[in-house]
């Protein structure tokens with residue numbers, strides 16, 4: 491069992507969006523995640539930090555069952571979204587991923603127009619009854635991703651023709667278009683310059699007004715800037731979880747302290 495810090499008593503059951511219980515992940519015989527227990531709050535940005543290879547991305551991918559796509563990956567334990575077990579046999583992973591969207595390290599727009607990139611999810615999930623409704627969703631999502639003003643006059647141009655930072659915001663628009671409840675972001679700024687990084691960070695802060703955001707980051711400065719909660723992972727263990735301010739100023743575990751002061755990692 492990890493010596494994880496408890497949530498503060500002000501947190502109620504309603505605030506908990508995701509709860510993970512005794513989660514283990516294996517790739518073949520190798521264990522990548524060990525006995526992770528954590529509650530992720532709604533309308534909050536949670537940062538996952540820790541040295542390379544400690545399991546941050548593996549655990550993130552458990553939350554929308556992206557690990558299902560890796561044949562040798564096996565998960566034990568339980569992850570609940572609003573109290574529902576997401577690994578229950580009746581849960582359709584495609585539906586789950588509409589509710590729990592994901593943005594990857596490298597912007598990966600589809601080889602389609604800007605419009606069609608954003609319209610893709612709503613089309614496959616039947617979220618619009620007609621073209622006007624679809625137009626509305628596309629505009630709202632692009633506005634939500636702070637990209638509308640830059641692309642409104644060229645919606646039919648390819649998404650791949652945008653700058654890296656614009657492409658990442660397009661991927662965020664694509665993820666928010668299905669009205670997700672949780673947005674998972676795996677190092678979303680690592681391929682971006684400082685200006686584009688600033689724009690995406692500002693966006694993350696706006697997105698948490700609507701839903702729960704979980705971000706994997708190598709940058710402790712970024713974790714401190716964007717998150718309210720931080721989870722520190724080390725060698726597959728969730729070592730410490732708590733308010734971001736506390737993790738960075740008063741870590742309880744010597745491994746967390748070593749990492750934030752640059753002694754491990």
Ligand SMILES: Nc1ncnc2c1ncn2[C@@H]1O[C@H](COP(=O)(O)OP(=O)(O)OP(=O)(O)O)[C@@H](O)[C@H]1O
Pocket residue numbers: 517522540541542543544545546547548549560562
């Ligand atoms: N598809 C895979 N097949 C086999 N092993 C994997 C796979 N993906 C990850 N691993 C292993 O699982 C462990 C955790 O990797 P993971 O990518 O989750 O760590 P991370 O903390 O996100 O690392 P980084 O910060 O470098 O991205 C590592 O030992 C890694 O080699």
